Amino acid sequence: MIDTHCHLTFPDFIDRIGPTLDDASRAGVSGCITISTTTLDCLDALAIAKAHERVWCSSGVHPLYSDTADPRASSKTGTQHVWESLRTVASHPKCVAWGELGLDNHYPTPAKAIQLRVLEEQLAFIISVNHAGPGGIGKPGLPVVIHCREAFDDLMPILKSSTLPAERFVFHCFTGTPAEARRVLDFGACISFTGIATYPSAADVRTACALVPADRIMIETDAPFLPPLPHRGKRPCVPAYAADTARNLAALRGVSFESFHEQINANTARLFGVR
Numbered sequence: 638m639i640d641t642h643c644h645l646t647f648p649d650f651i652d653r654i655g656p657t658l659d660d661a662s663r664a665g666v667s668g669c670i671t672i673s674t675t676t677l678d679c680l681d682a683l684a685i686a687k688a689h690e691r692v693w694c695s696s697g698v699h700p701l702y703s704d705t706a707d708p709r710a711s712s713k714t715g716t717q718h719v720w721e722s723l724r725t726v727a728s729h730p731k732c733v734a735w736g737e738l739g740l741d742n743h744y745p746t747p748a749k750a751i752q753l754r755v756l757e758e759q760l761a762f763i764i765s766v767n768h769a770g771p772g773g774i775g776k777p778g779l780p781v782v783i784h785c786r787e788a789f790d791d792l793m794p795i796l797k798s799s800t801l802p803a804e805r806f807v808f809h810c811f812t813g814t815p816a817e818a819r820r821v822l823d824f825g826a827c828i829s830f831t832g833i834a835t836y837p838s839a840a841d842v843r844t845a846c847a848l849v850p851a852d853r854i855m856i857e858t859d860a861p862f863l864p865p866l867p868h869r870g871k872r873p874c875v876p877a878y879a880a881d882t883a884r885n886l887a888a889l890r891g892v893s894f895e896s897f898h899e900q901i902n903a904n905t906a907r908l909f910g911v912r
């Protein structure tokens with residue numbers, strides 16, 4: 638299987654990416670998608686993806702970094718982000734998604750107004766690139782990794798009104814209720830679960846996980862955060878732990894690990910084009 642969402646650019650993995658990937662491979666996790674958080678971080682993510690055959694990357698600005706100015710941004714352009722870098726990264730074959738992008742209402746900062754503005758700017762940029770045609774990026778079908786924390790009411794209408802196809806969105810690290818999972822599924826998107834879904838205390842997330850159709854579910858670690866059982870509390874969480882989450886969630890869903898494994902691989906291949 639592939640860990641569809643981790644952050645190999647974070648300090649936890651400096652000088653440890655090779656051994657981390659070796660450990661993952663021994664656990665049956667044969668590759669990773671390292672997810673971008675800023676217009677500068679996406680360049681580092683691409684560099685890691687280029688250096689490792691079984692690593693791919695994404696291109697986007699995380700809502701919790703929406704107020705983190707890219708030091709290369711010119712105040713004259715009126716934005717803190719260098720959107721062109723997203724295009725540079727997305728046009729490389731090792732980039733398999735936009736994001737992660739979205740809204741996070743869990744923390745008081747960045748202010749909601751800033752998160753909203755950056756989300757709108759970013760979606761507009763992505764759509765302009767997607768519509769660039771044969772002379773443009775040439776990969777109009779890149780999926781979009783969504784970060785949505787306690788923000789379904791704000792985010793769903795924005796995504797619905799965008800021209801991006803619903804079936805190309807994945808709501809990563811789902812921490813909502815069963816009713817919120819139903820909203821995401823009715824919209825048409827996929828839902829991805831981290832180690833949180835293995836915690837007995839996360840009863841709502843586990844109930845939501847059990848109701849997601851087999852062809853709409855994904856597995857990830859969000860490493861270096863959120864280790865699944867039996868590694869809860871360790872730092873860093875590592876891509877190898879995706880196998881623990883997959884085993885736990887197969888049992889939760891009442892299916893064999895083999896069939897669940899086959900299904901998540903098929904879903905990863907359909908959405909991200911990697912297997």
Ligand SMILES: [Zn+2]
Binds near residue numbers: 642737
């Ligand atoms: Zn993440």
